[in-house]
Amino acid sequence: xxxxxxxxxxxxxxxxxxxxxxxxxxxxxxxxxxxxxxxxxxxxxxxxxxxxxxxxxxxxxxxxxxxxxxxxxxxxxxxxxxxxxxxxxxxxxxxxxxxxxxxxxxxxxxxxxxxxxxxxxxxxxxxxxxxxxxxxxxxxxxxxxxxxxxxxxxxxxxxxxxxxxxxxxxxxxxxxxxxxxxxxxxxxxxxxxxxxxxxxxxxxxxxxxxxxxxxxxxxxxxxxxxxxxxxxxxxxxxxxxxxxxxxxxxxxxxxxxxxxxxxxxxxxxxxxxxxxxxxxxxxxxxxxxxxxxxxxxxxxxxxxxxxxxxxxxxxxxxxxxxxxxxxxxxxxxxx
Amino acid sequence: xxxxxxxxxxxxxxxxxxxxxxxxxxxxxxxxxxxxxxxxxxxxxxxxxxxxxxxxxxxxxxxxxxxxxxxxxxxxxxxxxxxxxxxxxxxxxxxxxxxxxxxxxxxxxxxxxxxxxxxxxxxxxxxxxxxxxxxxxxxxxxxxxxxxxxxxxxxxxxxxxxxxxxxxxxxxxxxxxxxxxxxxxxxxxxxxxxxxxxxxxxxxxxxxxxxxxxxxxxxxxxxxxxxxxxxxxxxxxxxxxxxxxxxxxxxxxxxxxxxxxxxxxxxxxxxxxxxxxxxxxxxxxxxxxxxxxxxxxxxxxxxxxxxxxxxxxxxxxxxxxxxxxxxxxxxxxxxxxxxxxxxxxxxxxxxxxxxxxxxxxxxxxxxxxxxxxxxxxxxxxxxxxxxxxxxxxxxxxxxxxxxxxxxxxxxxxxxxxxxxxxxxxxxxxxxxxxxxxxxxxxxxxxxxxxxxxxxxxxxxxxxxxxxxxxxxxxxxxxxxxxxxxxxxxxxxxxxxxxxxxxxxxxxxxx
Ligand SMILES: Nc1ncnc2c1ncn2[C@@H]1O[C@H](COP(=O)(O)OP(=O)(O)OP(=O)(O)O)[C@@H](O)[C@H]1O
Ligand SMILES: [Mg+2]
Numbered sequence: 001x002x003x004x005x006x007x008x009x010x011x012x013x014x015x016x017x018x019x020x021x022x023x024x025x026x027x028x029x030x031x032x033x034x035x036x037x038x039x040x041x042x043x044x045x046x047x048x049x050x051x052x053x054x055x056x057x058x059x060x061x062x063x064x065x066x067x068x069x070x071x072x073x074x075x076x077x078x079x080x081x082x083x084x085x086x087x088x089x090x091x092x093x094x095x096x097x098x099x100x101x102x103x104x105x106x107x108x109x110x111x112x113x114x115x116x117x118x119x120x121x122x123x124x125x126x127x128x129x130x131x132x133x134x135x136x137x138x139x140x141x142x143x144x145x146x147x148x149x150x151x152x153x154x155x156x157x158x159x160x161x162x163x164x165x166x167x168x169x170x171x172x173x174x175x176x177x178x179x180x181x182x183x184x185x186x187x188x189x190x191x192x193x194x195x196x197x198x199x200x201x202x203x204x205x206x207x208x209x210x211x212x213x214x215x216x217x218x219x220x221x222x223x224x225x226x227x228x229x230x231x232x233x234x235x236x237x238x239x240x241x242x243x244x245x246x247x248x249x250x251x252x253x254x255x256x257x258x259x260x261x262x263x264x265x266x267x268x269x270x271x272x273x274x275x276x277x278x279x280x281x282x283x284x285x286x287x288x289x290x291x292x293x294x295x296x297x298x299x300x301x302x303x304x305x306x307x308x309x310x311x312x313x314x315x316x317x318x319x320x321x322x323x324x325x326x327x328x329x330x331x332x333x334x335x
Numbered sequence: 336x337x338x339x340x341x342x343x344x345x346x347x348x349x350x351x352x353x354x355x356x357x358x359x360x361x362x363x364x365x366x367x368x369x370x371x372x373x374x375x376x377x378x379x380x381x382x383x384x385x386x387x388x389x390x391x392x393x394x395x396x397x398x399x400x401x402x403x404x405x406x407x408x409x410x411x412x413x414x415x416x417x418x419x420x421x422x423x424x425x426x427x428x429x430x431x432x433x434x435x436x437x438x439x440x441x442x443x444x445x446x447x448x449x450x451x452x453x454x455x456x457x458x459x460x461x462x463x464x465x466x467x468x469x470x471x472x473x474x475x476x477x478x479x480x481x482x483x484x485x486x487x488x489x490x491x492x493x494x495x496x497x498x499x500x501x502x503x504x505x506x507x508x509x510x511x512x513x514x515x516x517x518x519x520x521x522x523x524x525x526x527x528x529x530x531x532x533x534x535x536x537x538x539x540x541x542x543x544x545x546x547x548x549x550x551x552x553x554x555x556x557x558x559x560x561x562x563x564x565x566x567x568x569x570x571x572x573x574x575x576x577x578x579x580x581x582x583x584x585x586x587x588x589x590x591x592x593x594x595x596x597x598x599x600x601x602x603x604x605x606x607x608x609x610x611x612x613x614x615x616x617x618x619x620x621x622x623x624x625x626x627x628x629x630x631x632x633x634x635x636x637x638x639x640x641x642x643x644x645x646x647x648x649x650x651x652x653x654x655x656x657x658x659x660x661x662x663x664x665x666x667x668x669x670x671x672x673x674x675x676x677x678x679x680x681x682x683x684x685x686x687x688x689x690x691x692x693x694x695x696x697x698x699x700x701x702x703x704x705x706x707x708x709x710x711x712x713x714x715x716x717x718x719x720x721x722x723x724x725x726x727x728x729x730x731x732x733x734x735x736x737x738x739x740x741x742x743x744x745x746x747x748x749x750x751x752x753x754x755x756x757x758x759x760x761x762x763x764x765x766x767x768x769x770x771x772x773x774x775x776x777x778x779x780x781x782x783x784x785x786x787x788x789x790x791x792x793x794x795x796x797x798x799x800x801x802x803x804x805x806x807x808x809x810x811x812x813x814x815x816x817x818x819x820x821x822x823x824x825x826x827x828x829x830x831x832x833x834x835x836x837x838x839x840x841x842x843x844x845x
Contacts, residue, residue: 007528008475009495009521021482025440199457204447208436215434218398219447220419278438 028272028280031324032287035270039294046301057180065176065248067293068183069094069241073260074267074285075190076127076237081268083230084210084277085134085141090238090264092152093126094257097242099156102165102252112171120239126152127235131228149261156254163253167246175247183244187286194282206230210277266317267292272324291320345371348407349539350395350426350508355404357390359742361734364390366563367404372539374507377530379550380543382560382581383774384746385732388543389431391560392512395541396428397421408508427506431513431543431745431772435493437486442467444485445500474499475525489634490517491800495525502529509533511542513745515549516772519632519800520835527553545746545774546801547574574775582776589775590807591783594790596625602659603794604763609643609653611636615818616652621763621794626785628809629798631838636818637798641767644796646670657763671702671759688752691741695733696722698740698751702759725754730780745772753781763794770804782808802831814838 023030047055073090080087097119104115126148133144176183197203205226208216213223241260246252271288273280295316299309345351348371357365365387372378380388393399395406397415405412408424415421421428435444442463443450450458451466467481476499479492488496494517501509509530515523530540530553544550550557551574559566559580566580600622608616617640621627629637643650646664655662664670689698699722700707707718722736729750733743740751753769766785770778785808789795799805805812806829814822814837822837824830 007525009478009525011477015480016483018482021440021480025484196457199460201448204443204450204458207439208447211436211438212434215436218418218430218434220417220422222419274438278436 026281027328028274028324029284029287030272031327032271032284032291035320035324036287036291036294039291039298043294043298043301046298050301061178061181063290063293063297064181064183064187065178067289068176068186069245069248070260070263070267070292071187071286071289072190072244073238073241073264074271074289075194075282076234076241077264077268078271078273078280078282078285079206079230079237080141080234081273081275082206082210082277082280083227084213085227085230086145086265086275087130087231087234088142088145088261089126089130089148089152089235090241091258091261092149092156093123093235093238094242094245094260095156095254096126096152096159096257097123097239098246098257099160099165099252099254101243101246102167103160105167105171105246109170112168116243119243120236123239123242124232124236127232127238128228130235131231134231135224135227153254153258156257160252160254163251165252167250167252169250172247172250175244191283191286198281202226202229207278210279212278263289263292266313270317270320270324345373346410347373349374349409350541351407351410352391352395353405353407353412355391355394355401355406357387357394357399357401362742364563365394365401365404368560368564370558370565371568372508372541374539375534375537376555377534377540377542377553379554379557380541380560381545381550381557381577384750384772384777385744386560386581386774387563388560389512389744390563392428392510392541392543393430395421395508396426396430396510398428398430422504422506425507426510427501427504427508428510429497429501429512429514431516433490433493433497435485435497438484440464440481441479441483441485441488441496442481445470445481445496445503447500449504470503471499474502474529489638491519491522491634494518495522498526498529502533507538509538509540511540513543513545513772515544515546517768517800520802521632521839523549545770545772545778547577547775548803578775581774589779589782591779591786593626593808593810594624594786596622596810597792600625603657604644604796605654605656605659606644606650607654607656609640609655610651610818611639611643611815612818617815617818617820619796619813619820621796623762623792623794624789625811626789626795626797626809628805628812629796629815630802630805630812630834631815631821635815635838637815638767639818640815641765641796641798644670644765671761689740689748692739694737695726695731695740695743695751696736699725699736699755699758702755721758725758729754729757729784730777746774746777749773750777750781753784757784757788761793764788764796766795766797768798768800770799770801802834805834806831816840 044055047059073094077087077090100119100122101115105112130145130148133139134141137144205216205221208219208221209223209226217223242257245256249256267288268280268285269275269288270291271280271284271286273285295313296309299312304312351369351371353369354367355365355369356363356367368387368391370380370391380391382388390399394401397418397420406415407413413424415424418428440463445467446463451462453459464481471477471479471481476495479488479496485493485496494514498511498514514526518526534540556568556570557572557577558568559577561581561583602620603623605620607618609618610616615636617636619627629640631637642648643653644655644664646666646669649665655664696718700718704713707713719736725731726733726736731750731754732747740748743751749769749772756764770781773781785795797805797809809829811823811825812829812834813820814834816838821840824833
């Protein structure tokens, strides 16, 4: 039954073109990709000048392998940040799972698979604790995860008081093959997983809760469950990051994960995920992770004293974020 | 006047509330309130701000639980587990405070929970916009771009999307809490056409409104609420009687007489060549003591004009004079502080005006904190006294000044917004749809207030989505269309029909 003409709201003459919407709504991702491209170009130039050749398979492989733990952790952080939360316990979960992996990964392939799954479950359990405290306890995510960060770090030290343990070469080759960037396959899987999540009910609910929790609840979203699931997924992903880290280092250290608390947040911000929740993409966060690695590479070839590395990383982050938001604002004005 | 049977006695009721009570802290929002709506009827729920209408609707919509009493569906007491549970039982609700998700597209919002899916069960994101377009078109909505983010479309459009989202789910009980408060006439007409269609199909429709002409035009029955309980249900009742029942007192003529503009007119605010969208420019001048109305359809540059004068964001290319002196406004602080006193009551109080978690007092005194402070420390006594005065003079219903604004009823939140600019003693007031969601008695108070302010020599620029208001409260009315002033009316030519006709007339080919 078509509504009678008197009671229809007529079309406006012009609409914004579809491309403008797509660009405007994915501006964070586009900027992240652009910064990644720019930093890759800078790196390549410096490399060519100093080495008189193009970066080859070795450089690409080591860049990918070194970035894997951060890329995976950043996806986890994205899931939490999307709900308008933040997870500082990343470092602790990676420490713990890294330590567990270094101790228990051994023996037959089947045994290693079982251990890997258990380690991921430990990570998910750690995330579940965060989620329950944030959701049921109605506590501030930043406070909860700051506390659990210390707790998980403490547990990690109990598990592996001294750096040690070892990861079988087969495991290393599977996850972070030193001869070819096969780890990209895992990234592709992660991206596919993200795209599926984005198209699932859970994905919609994650975004809804981060957009406006009260509105989401009024729409029938179970915000509590959504948050608990988000922190649990994140914990599982940090555990995967811990496995990659162990595979890369071929041994365990209960403190190597610490830096990931900060760098995962940096990657998420560079990747255009809004810390206010409800906006962003894990693909952006992966770009953010690679940008972080690129900066380290660039600083290396620029012969920056490693002591100043953090200083320049911070400087770069500020410049990137300010530029990003300026460009974003300009585009929005235009649109 | 025929008092219908008590709600619990109504055997035909599809949805009913039986002796519901609900308290928020010390505030008793509902006191053993009963209500019943039948299938195929439009049932209006009216009452003053804070009477408990929204609380009742939230309980019927599954969003709140009553402290005591029952919700009945087809005569059976049910316990609604939440909004999702209510939706499963066929109850669709448009809540007073909109629930669109700002960073998701109109299409995602419209189709949330019923998105088109692939064989794998995944949402076909590429198909969302197309499907949304079709759904909207099926409801007679052609002007909203489904690809836009919800935060990019106007408040009225958001309201329409919200209604559409509920209607397409084909509820058998439709609860609409002030669905028209931000809509202009044509949009209200659209909504009422949809309501009548649904009524014909047997839907029970409950709606609240503070605009009496809407109630008489669409409602089959009217239930009046006062102080958290129903006063009675009527098949027909005239406005005076209804207002008396709502308020417990008689309200004299709704519109007070306009005070004359002092002559010679001293221009208080002059605006030249301000770009407010669609490539047009607006020039206008308001004299001290004058109320200048700006009318027209929503989305024609009104918002840009009002916000622009307030510097949020500033107007492009405009020359602004205050008392004849050219000035530059680049941000709201300029507008508030630099001795000009432009005040704006924004369209969307949820996002642009109020700090919901903060107290009524803080919300009132925010713009004058500098005056209230000594060496950066707020003088608590002065702050408390001044906010108390405003709360009393506007009759803001709040247990105390420390109450978070978010806990007040919609109309009372609106009063806090007006009160803020009274305290700030602004000489030029930009009033943007200030009576939106305000009950009739309070509207009357706001009108009187406007006249008092005009008599004090303040200049008022006034926009209202209610054309009646413009014609009764303004010395002159400009009609804005596509960013241009297309007509100007003063009495006796100033009539609602003339303003509406000018607003919808197609612009002459330029
Ligand atoms: N979440 C809350 N916390 C505290 N008090 C509340 C809350 N919600 C409502 N109230 C109070 O309950 C009373 C009834 O509010 P309600 O929103 O139902 O009024 P209403 O009839 O819808 O008014 P309006 O016409 O202004 O929308 C008001 O006094 C209000 O301040
Ligand atoms: Mg209400």
